[in-house]
Every structure is written in structure tokens, then in C-alpha cells.
Amino acid sequence: MPDPTPPRWLKPMNKVFMGLMKLGLFGGDGPVVLTVPGRTSGKPRSTPITPMVVDGVRYVVSGFPGADWERNARAADTATLTTGKRSETVRMVELSADDARPLLRQFPTLVSTGVSFMKRSGLVTDGTPGEFEALAGRCAVFRFDPA
Template sequence: MSELRPPRYLKPMNRIVKGLQKIGIPTGPAMVLTVTGRRTGRLRSTPMTPFTYRGDLYTVAGYPGADWAANARAAGVGTLTRGRRSQRVRIIELDAEDARPVLREFPARVPVGVGFAKRSGLVREGTPDEFEALAGQLAVFRFDPVT
């Protein structure tokens, strides 16, 4: 599982999504998370598809070892942007046990993420059981508003 890599189209697609968001055009449910890079200290922005579960906002890394997840983990705070709206958030990584119910909900809430996971080889069918089994392998974060 640790040898999984993002698909080749991901970086160009992320650039397009970030560009559209930057000029104020929302791109479906996608948002852009901006955090301080853990090595460079420069701002790093990554599109993602957060979803609401039991009143909280969560996101799931698309593959194990994602750089953006390491940056988010190190930063602890960031900005979520959709179109022209931005919100500062605290970034809390869930442990494997707390991630299980969130991962079970993921296929119902983020169908585009299921397709990504299938193409990446993370799951075969995209069932809640398959996603729950990824607890401890995929980073799962909760975003809490900074007040």
C-alpha cells in the first residue's frame, strides 16, 4: 500500500482547480486547503473535497503518504477556500479508531473520492467496509473553525 502514487493527471488537475478557485469560481464541492509547508515555510494549497458528518467537517487523504497531509499535520491550522469564501480552520488528525466511522461514511458523501480510490488501487468496489479497513493507513482530518 505504501507504494501507491497519485495518478499523473492529479497535479495538472489540481492546478486548474486552484486557478478557478483563485478567481472566485467554485468547482463543485471542492475546496482548497492552504497551510504553511513543513519544510519550506511557504504557503501550500491543495484542492480537496471535505464533507460534513455528524455536524463536523472532515477530509480524507487520497492515498497514503500524501504530502499535503504531512503539511496539514505539521501546520495544525490553515485556510479552507471555496470560490471567494475563506475560513480559518484548526486541523485535527483522527486516530485510526476515530477515523473508522468517518471512512465508512466517505463513499456516500464523496462519490468522486470513491472513483479516485478505485483508480489508485486503494479499494476494489468502494464499499464502506473497504474504506473503514483503510483506518490507520489514510490520514483523516477534522476541520474546526478558528474563532
């Protein structure tokens, strides 16, 4: 099965969502804005993401294989995570498929909003831990390390 492509409404909706985040409508362990330099232009590119925390370490799962932010993150040395008015520079380390499997199994429990998104995209059917584990090597998983 070919990888799904993001719907056309996603980029405009992400801009609206990031505007709401700047107003402080979300906080705590919810969504953050990830900003990485564009791999070609070098210009900052931002997208909302929802990290998950496992054993005190933050991770993010790409909702679409080959997403722009994912490819930009691979090419960048550092990235910025912003919550409200607070920003933090991090390094993003992509995990191997083997290292990603146990984290992907936890994704449905830790990022429930991501489950419905990935169901709608066709990446999973039921949203079970086994379905998410099977995405290892297909959907990138990154660890956030201090820069």
C-alpha cells in the same frame, strides 16, 4: 501491498482545478482549496480537497497515504479553506484509526467523487463502506475545527 503514489498528472490537474474553483465554478458542499504552510519551506501550499460533513462537523480523507498536504497539515498549527473568494482559518485535527473508522464507512456515500479516485489509485476495489473502513490508519482523516 505498498501504498500507491499519486499519478504525475495530478499536480498539474490540481492547479487547473483550483483555477476553475477561483472562478466560482464550484460551490456549496463541493470542493474547496486547502492551504497549509510547507513543513520545510513555510511557503503556502494549496490543493483542492472535498470535505465531508458528518453531524455538522467537516472532515477530509487523504486520497493517498503520505500525501504532501497530509504531512504539511500534521506540521502546521492552522490551515486555510477557500471557496471562491471566501476564506476561513481552521485547525486540522488528525483522528486516530479507531475514530476514523465510522467516518471512512460513510465516505463512499458522502464523497462519491472520491470513490472513483481511490478506485483508480488502487486503494479500494469495489468502493464499499467496509473497504473504506479498512483504510483506517492508512489514509489520514482530519477534522476541521474553528481556529
